[in-house]
Amino acid sequence: MALSTDRFLADLDALRRIGTYKSGVHRPTFGPEDMESRHWLVAAMQAAGLEASIDGIGNVFGRHPGPGPHLLAGSHIETQNQAGWLDGVLGVVGALELARAGLPVDVCAYADEEAHWGDFIGSRSLIGELSEEDIDAARNRYTGAALRPTLEAVGLAGRPRLLLDPARYKGALEMHIEQGTQLENAALRIGVVTGIVGIRQFRIVITGQQDHTGGTTMRERRDAGLTAVRLLGLLDREMPRAAAERSVWTTGRIALEPNAPMIIPGRAEIVFSFRDLSEAVMDRMEACLRAVVQESNRQERCPAVLEEISRSAPALSDPAIVGAFQGAAEALCPGAWQAMPSGAIHDSQILARKLPVGMLFVPSIGGISHHWTEDTRREDLALGMEVLHGAAQRFLAA
Numbered sequence: 001m002a003l004s005t006d007r008f009l010a011d012l013d014a015l016r017r018i019g020t021y022k023s024g025v026h027r028p029t030f031g032p033e034d035m036e037s038r039h040w041l042v043a044a045m046q047a048a049g050l051e052a053s054i055d056g057i058g059n060v061f062g063r064h065p066g067p068g069p070h071l072l073a074g075s076h077i078e079t080q081n082q083a084g085w086l087d088g089v090l091g092v093v094g095a096l097e098l099a100r101a102g103l104p105v106d107v108c109a110y111a112d113e114e115a116h117w118g119d120f121i122g123s124r125s126l127i128g129e130l131s132e133e134d135i136d137a138a139r140n141r142y143t144g145a146a147l148r149p150t151l152e153a154v155g156l157a158g159r160p161r162l163l164l165d166p167a168r169y170k171g172a173l174e175m176h177i178e179q180g181t182q183l184e185n186a187a188l189r190i191g192v193v194t195g196i197v198g199i200r201q202f203r204i205v206i207t208g209q210q211d212h213t214g215g216t217t218m219r220e221r222r223d224a225g226l227t228a229v230r231l232l233g234l235l236d237r238e239m240p241r242a243a244a245e246r247s248v249w250t251t252g253r254i255a256l257e258p259n260a261p262m263i264i265p266g267r268a269e270i271v272f273s274f275r276d277l278s279e280a281v282m283d284r285m286e287a288c289l290r291a292v293v294q295e296s297n298r299q300e301r302c303p304a305v306l307e308e309i310s311r312s313a314p315a316l317s318d319p320a321i322v323g324a325f326q327g328a329a330e331a332l333c334p335g336a337w338q339a340m341p342s343g344a345i346h347d348s349q350i351l352a353r354k355l356p357v358g359m360l361f362v363p364s365i366g367g368i369s370h371h372w373t374e375d376t377r378r379e380d381l382a383l384g385m386e387v388l389h390g391a392a393q394r395f396l397a398a
């Protein structure tokens, strides 16, 4: 019952051969390649001595038959379209190897973390926060296909949906690729995740007057596009005063109407979001955004209206799990690890509503992810597995 990083790497390679796309994979949730990988995982779980099943939303769950206290470990097995071979799979195969190494670990591949069908439908279902109505309403974001008949088509209709029993677990662990360049730039090999950032997303709608670009004088016109540009410029100058060192903010979308070369824009719609690990910092950033919109309305002829689209709370890692990861990392690669927040969101953020959670990052070469060239050095993958294993042992013994 010893840990085998060779077996772990061999399983990562095996999953890379299901839905291969160039040097990556293409396994969108509930497509044929994705279902093949889920059935592959069931067989691998059974071979590891776990009681394995796929539930009614596609979660693949391997229950450890022995006594507790147990850990829950996992990630996701589907991918973005034409994407990388490690995003998600790393944490699932890592969890499986923990069980094979004899630790009391339940392994889960949470369905559709990559959001082909919605927003964390697998992990939300597992913690009891996905209703039947949510499933009825869910559509594929690329094809518009309905989820309910799709579940039936892949043989999951009528299966019960697993519900997490928080009392069964001491905590939940997830190993993942960093999907950024911080570790690589610092020549470090392990990231111990202190928490997953919260995200607040807003829409700013600016109303002007659509008009002829030749006949309308500059004094007369109310150009919603110009107001949008000036508002965003002001926002980018003011935001650093409100933000913290690791805060990020993004104008992901600017849409002009009618967006025609010879027509003054009558309407501009901006989608603006920001992320941080601290609610207090995000409160300051939101106050800054509101003040900038107010200032724009004082100065501009085109009124701007701010509305919230969504907000998610930051999820802090459990201090004891962080301590276990740090202890294992320092023992296995002294000085070559750092504590860091996760700027990307993961299933652990959902599980944190019910369990103590912690995450481990390994470096992404060039920071690339959600693309088929995504990769990590094999020695870093193996080290990640060893640190995950060491941390699980430490946390269980704590």
Ligand SMILES: [Zn+2]
Residues within 6 Å of the ligand: 076, 087, 088, 113, 176
């Ligand atoms: Zn992922």
